[in-house]
Amino acid sequence: MISTSVKAQALGVAIDDINDTLQTAWGSSYVNDFMDRGRVKKVYVQAAAPYRMLPDDINLWYVRNKDGGMVPFSAFATSRWETGSPRLERYNGYSAVEIVGEAAPGVSTGTAMDIMESLVKQLPNGFGLEWTAMSYQERLSGAQAPALYAISLLVVFLCLAALYESWSVPVVLGNAGRAAGGYRRAAGNLDARAGKRCLLPGGPVNGHWFIGEKRHPDRRVC
Known part of the structure; x- marks a missing residue:
């Protein structure tokens, strides 16, 4: 009508x-x-x-x-007859078209989403793009990655501090881990094995033993 x-x-x-x-x-x-x-x-x-x-x-x-x-x-x-789509999609109160796809082999989902956003920018005025479901969560978590990394480091530091009952031991262990970086390429290296074992609670090397070894003048540790 x-x-x-x-x-x-x-x-x-x-x-x-x-x-x-x-x-x-x-x-x-x-x-x-x-x-x-x-x-x-x-x-x-x-x-x-x-x-x-x-x-x-x-x-x-x-x-x-x-x-x-x-x-x-x-x-x-x-009144008059008109033809229309048998299925009408709406998103956030606006007329919408649902697009479901996946990234090509070898292309990350983030790159594919960036390409989609660049294509939408080429459309006439009045068109927009909104992500939903897992894509929305991926975009949301991507913007929060720096904060999540910082919180993760803080949690690891607090756990190690509680485990070894010391604020300085986690810092020393972190330096040992960096010094033993690339232990996969040097699996037989003593420093790499020591750095790896120092970061594993419950192993034969605990925090107090490690500090004592480092302070001993006749012993060389990581």
């Missing part, structure tokens, strides 16, 4: 009254409740079936204007 607001206003018909009449005629409107044999039942008003089956049935309906007169819908509205 296509209604002309200019004609409706000229006839003294309010848009809200038009919508209320359509809702009552083609849908239903709640009126009140009543008691029936001890049960509360609801009262709904709706047009009779023969008067709401075809689009042309709208011409049978009238709307009361501000002067109290009855104005037919045919005076300010017309």
Whole structure:
């Protein structure tokens, strides 16, 4: 149905009254409740079936204007058939199109998402892109990566400090781990093995033994 607001206003018909009449005629409107044999039942008003089956049935309906007169819908509205999509997507209240895809082999999801955003920027004004589900979580976590890394380092430091009951031992262990970096390439290196074992609680090398070894003048440790 296509209604002309200019004609409706000229006839003294309010848009809200038009919508209320359509809702009552083609849908239903709640009126009140009543008691029936001890049960509360609801009262709904709706047009009779023969008067709401075809689009042309709208011409049978009238709307009361501000002067109290009855104005037919045919005076300010017309109806016609139009084709449309059998499925209408909406996202955050806007008409949308759902796109589901995956990155090509060898391409990260972050790179694929960046390409999608660059393609959307080439569209005309009024088009936008919003991520949802796992893609939204990936974008959200990517922006929080620096903070998450900082929190992770703090948690590891506090756990090591509680394990060895010292604030300085975790710092020494961290230096040992950096000194033994690349232990995969030097698996037989003594420093690499010592650095790896120093970071593993419960191993033969604990924090106090490690500090004592480092302070001993005749022993060389990591």
